[in-house]
Each structure stands twice: as C-alpha cells, then as structure tokens.
Amino acid sequence: xxxxxGFIFSAALLFTGSAFAQQVNLxxxxxxxxxxxxxxxxxxxxxxxxxxxxxxxxxSLARLRAEAANPxxxxxxxxxxxxxxxxxxxxxxEFYKPTVWDDLLSGLKNAVGETYIPLYxxxxxxxxxxxxxxxxxxxxxxxxxxxxxxxxKGLLAMPNPNTSGTSYTIIATLIQIFGEEQAFEMLxxxxxxxxxxxxxxxxxxxxxxxxxxxVAIQFMHDGVKYVRQGFPVINIAPCEGTxxxxxxxxxIKGAPHPDDALAFIEWALTPEAQAIAAQRGESFQVQSNANxxxxxxxxxxxxxxxxxxDFATFGSPEVRDRIVAKWTNEVFPVPRR
Numbered sequence: 001x002x003x004x005x006g007f008i009f010s011a012a013l014l015f016t017g018s019a020f021a022q023q024v025n026l027x028x029x030x031x032x033x034x035x036x037x038x039x040x041x042x043x044x045x046x047x048x049x050x051x052x053x054x055x056x057x058x059x060s061l062a063r064l065r066a067e068a069a070n071p072x073x074x075x076x077x078x079x080x081x082x083x084x085x086x087x088x089x090x091x092x093x094e095f096y097k098p099t100v101w102d103d104l105l106s107g108l109k110n111a112v113g114e115t116y117i118p119l120y121x122x123x124x125x126x127x128x129x130x131x132x133x134x135x136x137x138x139x140x141x142x143x144x145x146x147x148x149x150x151x152x153k154g155l156l157a158m159p160n161p162n163t164s165g166t167s168y169t170i171i172a173t174l175i176q177i178f179g180e181e182q183a184f185e186m187l188x189x190x191x192x193x194x195x196x197x198x199x200x201x202x203x204x205x206x207x208x209x210x211x212x213x214x215v216a217i218q219f220m221h222d223g224v225k226y227v228r229q230g231f232p233v234i235n236i237a238p239c240e241g242t243x244x245x246x247x248x249x250x251x252i253k254g255a256p257h258p259d260d261a262l263a264f265i266e267w268a269l270t271p272e273a274q275a276i277a278a279q280r281g282e283s284f285q286v287q288s289n290a291n292x293x294x295x296x297x298x299x300x301x302x303x304x305x306x307x308x309x310d311f312a313t314f315g316s317p318e319v320r321d322r323i324v325a326k327w328t329n330e331v332f333p334v335p336r337r
Contacts, residue, residue: 022257023049024264025072027064029057029079029165030247031202031225034281038077041276042267048260056200057083057165058324064092064252074261076250077119077268080165080201082172084116084248085315093250096262100269104288108246111311116248117265120277120285123244123304124166124173126236127205127223132214141215143239144174148189155214156193157204160332161324165245166201166218171323172314173243176307187331194336209233219245220299221284228282228297241305247285 024042028035032054039050055063057079064076064087076084076093087093095114108118128140138151147156161167174183195213198204204216205223209231216223220235227233249268255261267273274287278295286294286301313319 022260023051024257024260025074026050026052026264027060027073027076027252028052028054029060029077030277031222031281031283034078034277034283037276037280038268038273041273041280042264045267045273046263048263050264052077056159056163058161058168059163059199061086061165065090068092071252071254071256073252074255074257075264076248076252078247078249080169081112081116081118081246081248081311082168082315082320083165084250085112085311086317086320087250088115089315089317092253094253096251096265098266098269100266100289103290104269105290108288111309112246112248112315115315116250117269118246118288119249119268120247120274120287121244121301122219122221122247122285123237123299123301123306124170124218124242125220125223125238125299125304127208127216127218127220127226127233128236129208129211129214129231129233131232132208132211136214138214140234140236142236144177144186145240147193147215147217148186150193152193152215154193154195156190156217157196157198157207157213157215158190158194158217159201159204160197160199161327163199164201167197168314168320168324169219169243169245170217171327173307173309175323176243176310176314177240184326184330187327188334191331191334192336197332205233206231219285220304221286224284224297224299225282235299237299237304239305241307243309244301244306246311 035054042050061083159167202222204218205226207213208216209226223235271292274292277283284298
C-alpha cells in the first residue's frame with residue numbers, strides 16, 4: 001500500500017510539476033548523447049530534477065555492487081540485460097511493474113520475466129569500413145568464423161567485458177552458437193587480430209569510422225549512428241546467427257528518492273520519452289513500448305538470424321562472473337604477435 005500511495009503521488013507530479021518534487025539520481029548506460037537529453041526532457045515534463053552519471057553496463061554493475069549497502073542511485077537506465085539480471089538476482093534492484101506493462105513488447109517481457117523492465121532491444125554485428133579492408137586486400141567478413149583469419153590482424157576492435165556489457169553479450173553469443181570450448185578458441189584467435197579493446201561498447205564503431213580499424217564488433221544500432229554522422233561504414237549481421245540484448249531499466253533497492261524514481265520509470269517508458277533516443281540521442285535501438293515508432297534507420301531485426309539467447313543462464317551472477325574472469329585470465333593477457 002505504501003508503494004501504491006507513493007506512485008499515486010508521483011503520477012500527480014507528472015501533471016502538476018509540484019515544487020515538492022525532489023530529484024532522481026540516474027545511473028545511465030546508453031550512449032552519452034542520449035543520457036544528456038533525458039534530464040532536460042524529464043524535468044520539463046515533470047518538474048523533477050535529474051542528475052546522471054554515465055557508466056557502461058559492466059561498470060554500472062560494479063558500482064551498484066559496491067554501493068549496495070548504501071545506494072546513491074535511484075534508477076539504472078539502459079545497458080545490456082545480463083547485468084540487470086545479475087543485479088536483480090543479488091537483490092541490488094527490485095522489480096516494479098509499470099502502468100504501461102501491457103504496452104511493452106511481449107517477446108521482451110517473456111524473455112526476462114518480472115526481473116527488470118525491458119527498455120529496448122538490438123542485435124550484435126560487425127560495423128565495417130570497406131575502404132580500410134580493401135587497402136590491405138581483406139574481404140568483408142560475413143561470419144563469426146571469418147574473424148579468426150590472420151588476414152584481419154590489427155584490423156579488429158571490440159570492447160572489454162570487464163567494463164562493457166556489449167562485450168559480454170558478444171562472448172555469451174559465441175558460447176551459445178559454438179559451445180564454450182570452441183568459442184574461447186575463437187576468442188583467442190580474434191584476440192590476435194584485435195588492435196584495440198575499448199571501455200565502452202559504442203566506442204569501437206568510431207574506430208572503424210575514422211579508419212583506425214576495419215571491423216568493429218558491437219551492436220548494429222550503434223553502427224547506424226556513425227553512418228548518419230557520415231562515416232564510411234556498413235552493418236553486417238553474422239551468417240551463423242547472432243545474439244541480442246534486452247536493454248533494461250531497473251529500480252534500485254533502497255533508492256534514496258523512491259517516489260521520484262517511480263515517476264521517472266513511468267515517464268521513461270512512454271512513447272514520447274522513448275522517441276528521444278533516436279530524435280535527439282543518436283541511439284537507434286528498437287524501443288520496448290509497442291507504440292513507440294521504430295526509426296527507419298534502425299536495423300530490421302526480423303531480417304536478422306537471432307539466436308534463442310539464454311538470458312536466464314547468462315544473466316546469472318555465477319556464470320557471468322566466471323566467463324568474464326576466464327576471458328580476463330586466459331585470453332586478454334596473451335601477447336598479440
């Protein structure tokens with residue numbers, strides 16, 4: 001009953017902009033441009049102040065784990081779903097069913113259950129600079145197995161799973177397609193071809209766009225941003241199939257401003273708020289509210305061979321921590337010759 005009363009109060013704020021509103025402390029994991037647009041739009045709609053810190057998904061999980069006994073954030077916005085599942089399992093976040101729950105895409109809700117709220121979805125792929133590959137006579141990769149070829153030495157970039165949820169999704173995808181043993185053999189071979197690991201999943205596309213590498217392994221919707229910015233890149237969906245994310249929004253357990261946190265969650269799931277991602281935030285995921293228009297530039301997920309991603313298994317703390325540690329200890333330290 002207390003939560004219901006709090007929500008009713010928060011809902012009223014959406015329409016009144018009451019001076020009694022406090023603030024929302026947001027942990028924001030999507031692209032910085034999107035994070036920067038959220039605060040002013042939310043404040044204009046509700047009168048509630050918003051402060052955010054931008055961290056990648058894995059960094060966000062580490063921060064929330066460190067602050068679990070004394071949370072400083074109210075809501076975790078965006079980022080790949082696996083760490084949201086970990087946070088829920090560890091009791092760092094708690095599930096809240098928004099009033100627009102029935103408007104959210106059923107496939108996303110069914111995949112994660114009542115653990116966190118689906119915010120968007122997108123598929124892993126290759127963002128390719130064809131000109132750079134042509135200069136060295138390397139073909140445009142079409143499949144995951146192509147990336148192990150030494151012809152791509154110094155031409156690949158991918159994020160680091162210790163800081164990036166995108167990278168963990170990449171590794172989990174390879175394990176689900178090829179099995180863990182073969183996947184790590186492939187990761188070891190890919191490591192020999194990697195020129196740079198980045199902290200953020202979205203940053204690798206810029207390396208491909210400006211010609212530092214020929215292939216960035218990342219979410220395809222991030223590649224769209226660089227295409228729109230005029231960089232000479234294309235998106236490729238791997239032939240064997242590929243994994244996808246269900247980006248999340250989670251209520252932090254013990255949030256310092258719980259009523260305003262719920263007001264933010266309700267607002268963030270409206271079509272008007274979700275449209276900010278593409279219109280002003282340079283982010284082209286497919287948003288979770290079925291009433292939110294899909295930007296024409298967004299990758300057509302219906303045309304991509306998406307695997308049956310096992311969110312429950314790869315979102316468990318034990319599995320995630322073990323896989324990241326295995327990559328960190330067995331792949332990353334190996335000298336690249």
